[in-house]
Amino acid sequence: MTRHARTAALVLAAALLPSPARAAATVKVVASLPNLGAIARDIGGDRLDLTVIASGVQDAHFVDPKPSYIVKLRAADLLIVNGLDLEIGWIPPLAQGARNARVLPGGPGYVDASTGIPVVEIPANATRAEGDVHPYGNPHYLGDPLNALTVATTIAEALKKADPAGAASYDERRKAFAARLDQALFGAPLVELAGGAKLEREAAAGTLDHFLDATSIGGAPLRSKLGGWLGRMAPYRGKPIVTYHKDASYFAARFGLVVADYVEPKPGIPPSARHLEELTVRLQQGVAKVIVTRPYVEHRSTDLLAQKTGVAVVTLPLEVGGDPKATDFFALFDLVTERLAAALAPAGAGTAAPKGSGAR
Ligand SMILES: [Zn+2]
Numbered sequence: 001m002t003r004h005a006r007t008a009a010l011v012l013a014a015a016l017l018p019s020p021a022r023a024a025a026t027v028k029v030v031a032s033l034p035n036l037g038a039i040a041r042d043i044g045g046d047r048l049d050l051t052v053i054a055s056g057v058q059d060a061h062f063v064d065p066k067p068s069y070i071v072k073l074r075a076a077d078l079l080i081v082n083g084l085d086l087e088i089g090w091i092p093p094l095a096q097g098a099r100n101a102r103v104l105p106g107g108p109g110y111v112d113a114s115t116g117i118p119v120v121e122i123p124a125n126a127t128r129a130e131g132d133v134h135p136y137g138n139p140h141y142l143g144d145p146l147n148a149l150t151v152a153t154t155i156a157e158a159l160k161k162a163d164p165a166g167a168a169s170y171d172e173r174r175k176a177f178a179a180r181l182d183q184a185l186f187g188a189p190l191v192e193l194a195g196g197a198k199l200e201r202e203a204a205a206g207t208l209d210h211f212l213d214a215t216s217i218g219g220a221p222l223r224s225k226l227g228g229w230l231g232r233m234a235p236y237r238g239k240p241i242v243t244y245h246k247d248a249s250y251f252a253a254r255f256g257l258v259v260a261d262y263v264e265p266k267p268g269i270p271p272s273a274r275h276l277e278e279l280t281v282r283l284q285q286g287v288a289k290v291i292v293t294r295p296y297v298e299h300r301s302t303d304l305l306a307q308k309t310g311v312a313v314v315t316l317p318l319e320v321g322g323d324p325k326a327t328d329f330f331a332l333f334d335l336v337t338e339r340l341a342a343a344l345a346p347a348g349a350g351t352a353a354p355k356g357s358g359a360r
Helices: 003-016 034-047 068-074 091-098 147-162 164-186 188-194 196-205 208-214 228-236 249-255 273-284 300-309 329-344
Strands: 027-031 048-052 078-081 110-112 240-243 258-262 290-293 312-315
Touching (some): 027 147, 034 078, 034 329, 078 091, 110 147, 147 164, 164 329, 228 249, 290 329, 312 329
Parallel strands (some): 027 078
């Protein structure tokens, strides 16, 4: 082989090698909210050129739509939204301004993450009368980490359609996401004994407790193996909490907590002085010992309630980025369960919540 031919062969070989730069960032994805963006990143990895519109310290109902996102949406292959009208005030103006039919409702790139989610609190008549911001049922379904599995599947399927060359990667990463979520939610020892898919099915059907109590392996009921986020929250099952907004319904159902009252009289309506007085009386009567609030809501009302009644107020992020420690979907629930368990623990029990095996 001449030197020239050898050089040509090398050049040819180099051209045939898969180029990492070319494989990266194949699909342009815009996610409305940080939790959706975090799940999309877990499923899509480096194949995504990902833009997330809202930050974790913004109220998902009331994001100010910056025109710069119109440019992103104009070029987007996929737009992932929470749906159930959560983003009604800010996604439609952005998407219409972008004039990209792909990412408008009904378009091939419009991904409604609420697809397949068992929605709760659906009103008999969808209405925004009196300012209710939940006209199609409660939109805060990612408060239940199990719902993230449905969302991950919806996103993986949309990515496979937009980028068929990445299909195997998306499938593999979705499976890895599910395995990691099972371990984080139930704890690795229980997943090993019972299998993640079985635990997911029992939890989704609301029969996990029965299954854990009725099944023994080696003489010990499976319940003794429960760890992860559920294990960490298990001592507080049945405990009442008050939340600022009606955004903890799915979370409470999954972890066995009871939402006894709200600081807002209706979702999206700030409390009147009279409502706060009534709530003060109920808290003094012992309706709950803990109020859950969010980083972006006003703290005047909850400060007042704490001052008058002595209840604890705990600020929990609802979205990835809502706290510096909530760096992804897993870190978000690590933080939320740890902080809430500490707030619900009886005085004197210390603030150290038992470490779930899913926690990193
Ligand atoms: Zn809401």
